[in-house]
Amino acid sequence: MALDNSLERLAAHLSALAGGRLDGVRLDRLFRYAIWGVVNNATCYLIFLLQIWQGVMPVVASGICYVLGVLLAYFGHRFWSFRSTQSHTRDVPAFVIAYLCGLATTLTTISILVLWLPAWLAQILTILASAGVIFSVLTLMRFGGSEQVD
Numbered sequence: 001m002a003l004d005n006s007l008e009r010l011a012a013h014l015s016a017l018a019g020g021r022l023d024g025v026r027l028d029r030l031f032r033y034a035i036w037g038v039v040n041n042a043t044c045y046l047i048f049l050l051q052i053w054q055g056v057m058p059v060v061a062s063g064i065c066y067v068l069g070v071l072l073a074y075f076g077h078r079f080w081s082f083r084s085t086q087s088h089t090r091d092v093p094a095f096v097i098a099y100l101c102g103l104a105t106t107l108t109t110i111s112i113l114v115l116w117l118p119a120w121l122a123q124i125l126t127i128l129a130s131a132g133v134i135f136s137v138l139t140l141m142r143f144g145g146s147e148q149v150d
Contacts, residue, residue, distance in 0.1 A: 029081060029082060029083075030135070032080055032081040032082075033077060033081040033082075033135055034131075036073070036076040036077060036080055036081050037073075037131050039076075040069055040072045040073055040076060041069065041127050041131075043069075043072070044065040044066075044068055044069040044072075045065070045123060045124070045127070047064075047065055047068065048061050048062065048065045048123055049120065051064065051065075052119055052120070058110060058114050058119040058122070058123070059107065059110055059111060059114070062106060062107070062110045062123060062126065063106075063107065066102075066103055066106050066130075070099050073099070074092075074095055077095075077138070077143075077144075078091055078095070078143075078144060082138070082143055082144030082145075083144060084143070084144030084145060085144070085145055086144055086145045091143060091144060094137075094138065094141035094142070094143040095138070095143060097137065097141060098133075098134050098137035098138045098141060098143065099134060101133050101134065101137050102130040102131075102133050102134040102137075103130075105126075105129055105130045105133045106126055106129075106130045109122075109125065109126040109129045109130070110122055110123065110126045113125055113126060
């Protein structure tokens with residue numbers, strides 16, 4: 001409860017500092033998305049590192065962490081980031097489409113980046129690329145009843 005209130009205050013403060021909107025996107029929603037994403041991805045990244053340490057191939061480890069992250073993300077983003085008031089039958093299809101786009105981004109990005117970068121750095125860049133794609137698709141598909149971009 002205290003952590004939730006602290007994260008909420010942080011998102012509200014960042015949004016207020018930035019003026020509340022950026023190109024038609026509500027910044028409070030974007031900051032809540034980013035904060036939950038950091039918590040979720042930090043957890044999955046630690047699991048990724050553990051898998052690499054155990055000898056799992058980076059692409060396989062990334063795919064496993066992606067699936068775990070999706071499960072955590074749906075509930076965190078639905079109830080906190082986007083504060084959905086829509087039914088699951090409305091939100092699940094939008095979420096699945098967004099995360100399939102994110103999965104394609106994840107697998108493509110990690111496959112390319114591990115050719116030039118160490119796996120730990122490639123995964124960080126992959127997380128950032130995928131997060132941007134997912135947020136954009138969720139917003140465009142009006143996940144949680146979110147406003148469309150102007």
